[in-house]
Amino acid sequence: MTSPSSSSPPSTSRPPRAGRQLADLGPVEQLRAGRLVPRLSLLLVGLFLYGASMALVVRSVLGLIPWDVLHVGLQQHVPLSFGTVVVAVSVLVLLLWVPLRQKPGLGTLANAFLIGPSADLVLAVLPQTEDLGWRVVLLVAGIVLNGVATGMYIGSQFGPGPRDGLMTGLARVSGRSIRLVRTLLEVTVVAVGWLLGGVVGVGTVLYALAIGPLAHVFLPLFTVDLPPRDRAT
Template sequence: MSTILLADLGPLAQLRSGRLGRRLPQLYVGLVLYGVSIAMLLQSGYGLAPWSVFESGLIQHVPLTLGEAVIVVSFVLLLLWIPLREVPGLGTISNAVIIGVAIDATTAVLPEPDAIVLRVGLMVGGVALCGLATAMYIGAQFGRGPRDGLMTGLARRTGRSLRLVRTCLEIAVVLVGLSLGGALGIGTVLYALAIGPLTQLWLPAWTIHPVERG
């Protein structure tokens, strides 16, 4: 019996890889916390994560909440997975739904503060929590989220690096989001600079090694 780290497991292999008693709760807690972190950034008023900038712009033109827009965009992106031959897992579908629900639920109970120090606290705390939440749901090893799968699929099909593809995608969605009236601010910059290092910092502690079955 051996172990594997961040393996590219198919949907059935993800469920057959054991340790579900820890992996499943970690997946869903991570996704909920991710949604909470986006709501914190939203209520700070200092800008959102790149994809959320796009979704916040989208809701200026359609009758959706931010959480509902996240869900709709997620499933549209999953359609783009088809020509890229990406295979969704339990974490993929869960990501598409739970994060959006958590955003709206948190926004409903978390007021937008007036004091600058509280706004800054929400911004910094939101970015930090997002890094932790990302490490948790990735470390549970139930598949990529809709946005990550688009990135990896495009990188594989174009032969470009993941870093380049991600950068181009995020610049594109921010520009489109801005044109739609999305929420861009210092929080967006902080997120872009910090989310990678934070996730890398916490990922080893939250990676669960599924059992590789012969």
């Protein structure tokens, strides 16, 4: 990084747009931050697409998203649909927020209760296929769509989903890095899900490798600018 110099004209120095940064807002502040129509639209579309992306990966039968390994594993032992299990696990994860003193936002609650029904809806209209080429397409499309949906729902500035909030809460309380906590958390849910009968495969590995870079690309694209004066309050 070069140091500022008096010989450099002001116009050549362009600081990053602060409005593109994710704001650290409480639940009430999230609603008062403004631009509710575009933010709510982004949140709801993003959550629908998130559930749809999960369904695409499930239908690929080439390995599941880490948390979905747990969801499918649990589904083998209860008379519930995939989406219902997703909602139930979300509620249980939210209960773990209490000792961590995490504050749920509108996006947190919407995530908990909407992505499961969205996944069930897409699974109902998307048939199973034995064609390997089509299954690969479903897997890749599902992972990319998941990255897009992640950028949309987080970029709406309504707070993290239950699982992301658990990760950040554990990192804060333990003093460990987000990377370490996320890795340990996802390894744990994959292991438990696999033992319960969930499917682990190339899709699980591909998702783990791709979701970080995809979120890095799409999150800045979809993050809604908030007025600085609102975010500073």
